[in-house]
Amino acid sequence: MRSPKYLSPTSIGVWLNDREEFYLQYLADIRPPKIPQTQPMSIGSSFDARVKSFLYHALYEYYGPNDEFSFDTIFEAQVEPHNRDWALPHSKYVFDCYKKSGALADLLLQLQNAVKDARFEFTVEARVQHEINLAGVPLLGKPDLHYISAMENHVTHDWKVNGYCSKRGVSPTPGYVNLRDGYGPGDAAPSRTANRPHKDAQLVRVGDIDINVSSWLEDINEQWARQLCIYGWVLGEPIGSNFIVGIEQIVSRPSDFDDCPRLVRVASFRNRISPDFQHKLYKLITEIWRRLEEGPQAIFDDMTPAESCERCHTLDQYHKAYEGDDPKDKWFNEVTREHKGW
Numbered sequence: 113m114r115s116p117k118y119l120s121p122t123s124i125g126v127w128l129n130d131r132e133e134f135y136l137q138y139l140a141d142i143r144p145p146k147i148p149q150t151q152p153m154s155i156g157s158s159f160d161a162r163v164k165s166f167l168y169h170a171l172y173e174y175y176g177p178n179d180e181f182s183f184d185t186i187f188e189a190q191v192e193p194h195n196r197d198w199a200l201p202h203s204k205y206v207f208d209c210y211k212k213s214g215a216l217a218d219l220l221l222q223l224q225n226a227v228k229d230a231r232f233e234f235t236v237e238a239r240v241q242h243e244i245n246l247a248g249v250p251l252l253g254k255p256d257l258h259y260i261s262a263m264e265n266h267v268t269h270d271w272k273v274n275g276y277c278s279k280r281g282v283s284p285t286p287g288y289v290n291l292r293d294g295y296g297p298g299d300a301a302p303s304r305t306a307n308r309p310h311k312d313a314q315l316v317r318v319g320d321i322d323i324n325v326s327s328w329l330e331d332i333n334e335q336w337a338r339q340l341c342i343y344g345w346v347l348g349e350p351i352g353s354n355f356i357v358g359i360e361q362i363v364s365r366p367s368d369f370d371d372c373p374r375l376v377r378v379a380s381f382r383n384r385i386s387p388d389f390q391h392k393l394y395k396l397i398t399e400i401w402r403r404l405e406e407g408p409q410a411i412f413d414d415m416t417p418a419e420s421c422e423r424c425h426t427l428d429q430y431h432k433a434y435e436g437d438d439p440k441d442k443w444f445n446e447v448t449r450e451h452k453g454w
Contacts, residue, residue, distance in 0.1 A: 113139050113408050113424060118237055118250040119397060121339040127400055131412055135427045139404075139411070142431040154195035156273040158203035159362070160256065161186035163210065163271060164232045167257075171223055171230065181232065206273060206362060209294030209376035215360055218380075219269075223259055225320075230259035238346040242394055249394075249401045253343040263319030268343045269358040270336070276374065281365025284379035286310050287332040288361070289324050294376035300369060303377065321356060321382055329357055329383040341385050341393055351394050352387035 116123070116138050126134045136144055149157070161183055168181040179185065191199050210216050223230045234255065241248035257269040275282025284291055293306045309315055314326035330337035340357040349355040359381040364374035403410040408424040409417035 113428075114141060116404060118252040119400060120252045120254075121342050124338065124342075124397065124400065125335065132423075132427060135411060135424060136430055139424070140430065141428050144431045144434050149192040149195055151195060151198060152273075152277045154191050154199040155202055155206065155276045156271075157190035158187055158195075158199040159206050159210075159273050160271055161190055162203055162207040163216070164256065166207075166216070167220060167223065167230075168232050170220060186233065202276070205373065206276065206364075206376060209364075209374075210360075210362060210378060213292035213294040213376075213378040215290075215292050215378040215380060219360070222261060222267075222320075225262040226259045227262060227264060228260060230257060231255070232257055234258075236343075236346040238348075240345045240351070240394070242351050244395060245398045249397050251342055251346050251397070253346040255343040255347070258343070258347055261320050263321075265319045265321050265356050266344075266347075266349065267321070267356045267358055268340050268347065269360075270340060270343075271360045271362070272336070273362045275363050275365070279366065281374075282363045283365075284310075284363050284377060285332055285361060285381075287313055287324055287327045287381065287383075288379035289313055289315055289322055289382050290380045292378045292380070294362070294378055295367075295372055300367065300372070300375055306377075318356065323356060323382040323384065325384075327383065328386040328389065329359075329381070330385060330389045332381065332383065333359075336381075337385050337389060338393060341390055344385075352390050354384050356382060356384060358382050 123134065123138055126137060165181050165183040165186055187196070187200075235252065236255070237250065237252045239248040239250045255268055256271055259267055259269070261267060288310045290307065290309060291303075291305050293302055309324070312326060313324040315322045316325045328337070329340065336359055337357075340359075344353075344355045344357065345351060361379040361381065362376060363379065364376045367373060367375045403413070408421045410420065412420040412423055415423065
């Protein structure tokens with residue numbers, strides 16, 4: 113069994129959703145092949161490349177021969193080859209809708225007024241300590257965007273593209289501070305809820321940012337809260353503190369208009385994460401790390417130590433299922449390890 117160097121929001125999500133898949137990805141002596149990227153994942157990654165490249169160059173006007181924030185550089189790093197031909201035009205459509213909504217302009221204005229340069233697409237690793245674990249746990253985060261606003265709000269920001277490949281579409285998650293249409297009058301009639309906060313959101317101005325104080329982010333989406341909480345910690349925010357987190361959720365539904373394949377909307381979330389959730393999350397992470405340090409006998413907590421060791425030994429042989437040349441066997445192995453929402 114290998115020893116991981118750190119935990120991340122992704123690996124913690126895999127641990128919580130599928131312990132066997134966690135072992136295969138992070139602990140097995142010989143890992144089986146990576147699960148292929150799906151189209152829904154690729155649209156998020158390719159949109160991500162477009163928005164980060166646009167914002168970075170709009171703010172800093174830098175283009176060089178080794179420009180790490182060029183669209184091509186980020187796109188090729190994040191979108192797997194089998195999805196690129198499909199993702200390229202679709203991500204452009206989603207990005208154009210995002211621009212049309214006005215959400216991009218509002219965010220750009222915030223970043224132009226930030227007290228120091230915003231940070232995009234970066235990796236931060238830190239050993240996060242707390243009184244319940246003075247040794248700390250090594251955590252790694254890859255925030256999409258972090259900035260300090262003009263009135264010194266520390267903001268960790270992320271984008272989500274949900275439902276673009278869904279036949280029925282996806283509605284915005286309740287609790288947003290603003291919902292914008294990403295289509296104009298020529299495409300379709302404006303939605304009834306456009307340009308206003310969700311009915312259950314209570315907005316309070318904190319410095320120069322309106323946040324929803326009626327809901328913590330974990331009340332809106334626990335996975336979002338877990339991800340942005342860890343990002344905040346590795347960026348230096350104390351556990352239990354009141355840093356601000358932002359999510360731009362791009363959702364869509366099918367359209368009857370020929371020149372408008374999807375009706376895209378942008379739900380903006382600005383929230384805090386409760387101290388109670390932060391403390392419980394850190395306690396959970398500490399327990400995961402303890403089990404990893406203890407070894408195979410502690411990985412599967414629904415088994416006896418001997419059973420857990422035996423299960424780990426069996427999973428260490430899983431890679432052999434991919435060693436044959438039969439395409440039917442390879443297809444079966446891939447579909448039985450499909451993504452499960454972590």
